[in-house]
Amino acid sequence: MNLDIVGRNILRIDALSKVTGKALYPEDIFMDNMVYGKTLRSKVPHAYIRIDTGKAEKIDGVIKVLTHKDVPNNEHGVIFKDHEVFCSEKVRRIGDPIAFVVAKNKKICELALKEILIEYEEIEEVFCPIKAMKEDSPKVHGDTNIVYHYKIRKGDVEEGFKNSYAIAENIYRTHMVDHAFLQPEAGISFIDEEGRVTVMVATQYPHYDREEIASALELSEEKVRIINTNIGGAFGGREDISLQIHLALAAKVLNRPIKAIYSREESFIAHAKRHSMIMKYKTGADRDGKLLAMEAEIVGDTGAYASWATNVLRKSGVHATGPYFIPNVKVDSIAVYTNNPFAGAMRGFGATQVPIAHEQQMDILAEKLGIDPIAIRMKNIFKQGSITATGQVLTDSVPLDRCIEKVAEKIDFSLEREEAY
């Protein structure tokens, strides 16, 4: 085996093309006979809709206005097929796609979007996930807003709290976050020389994209081809379909190349966000700061669509204790539909939100017990051989003690530790 590469810095294979500006992102690709597409999106969060494209279709230079009527199988979604390619009867969030205008140039697209008439019959909306969980709340899909409920039950938390000397009980909230990748969504679709619907796009999941396009267009996967271009950042934000199916459909219907480029504003409106979470925590420790019990209810707002909510909330649940051994644990993590922007994958995938809660709980317990915040962590951290709340035995390297020591040293924490003792 050749191990020359191990331990060496190597040059990125794409670095030269990127420093010279030659690297092509989808918006940099131009084709003969190419036309442009632009999406019409919902302006309200929850409404029944009626669509009239008649006036827009008559505009000189407009080639086609695609709506749900043009989609063979009008559904998609990475785990649950809860998105419509174009909304047919109801919009569930601001930014839901309703129609896709194809025109000779971008200006005509803009003009045509203004001439599509949408009649909104607004219905009661729900923005708070706690309210959305109640039976009498407005429903975003079907008859419940609860998408997913993950549970951990370990030991006996009641017993653990009974034996605790100090208990911290708090509610923490995190906000939604946009990935803000630097290159807004763009793509170009055409029929290739073998008759395949081809989409050139910057994506994190070419294989999912192919499957979802094939399913929506009712084609076999062999008839769909995804070409990943250079990707101008993603951070999880390109793990759902954005413009792929719209472009593929347009290319199939019109048999010519179509390009679409989102503005920064449309990019913000179109793609998923990091789940905002409401985290209700109760943590108990003995007089020496040893953790005895933790109970957490984590509610993640997945907005109008599930996207990766199951995986994200599962991860929040798994990581809810933080890197600490706790003998008695009860966790409920729940993903809930609302009429907010939909939430999905973003760096950390649910593991990012819970430290806001579990670390502040540690600080608060330390203060209640008069223990130094580093000492209380050292007392409870996972070590080699520790068993997590989900029963995983950590058999490999767990050098958390060394990490904390280094951090304490670098931030010059020792003096305060002395004082705290």
Next chain:
Amino acid sequence: MVEIKLKVNGKSYILEIEEDMRLLDLLREKLGLLGVKEGCSEGECGACTVIMDGKVVNSCLVMAFQAEGSSITTIEGLEKEGEIHPIQQAFIEVGAVQCGYCTPGMILSAKALLDKNPNPTEEEIREGISGNLCRCTGYNKIIQAVEKGKGV
């Protein structure tokens, strides 16, 4: 339509342009200089940075007609006789390139800085690239690359 004269990467052009065209569109669509990137369209991100008469500008905020008589350098203009610029080489060697979308603008800001101040301090480098966002958060490597590229 209006006619403008300008110089881009050392070459003179006379172009017919629409009044509402931005310098960004002129460079990308009229001249095919696709290394000029559009990230935010409002002068926040710096992906569309070009050098205009020695100064860095966001080409999304400059109307094409305002470029009349000016001399513009884009990333495509840095290569000399098939050799890339030392700053470009430093970006490659240091590993200052990730998604690459900020890279052309970042390199042009660094070049404009070094043209004026061949030996900037770290703080001056940070200030020099402060108009360019790198969302992959590779700033430390970028600063190291500019350090390496200076004085070459």
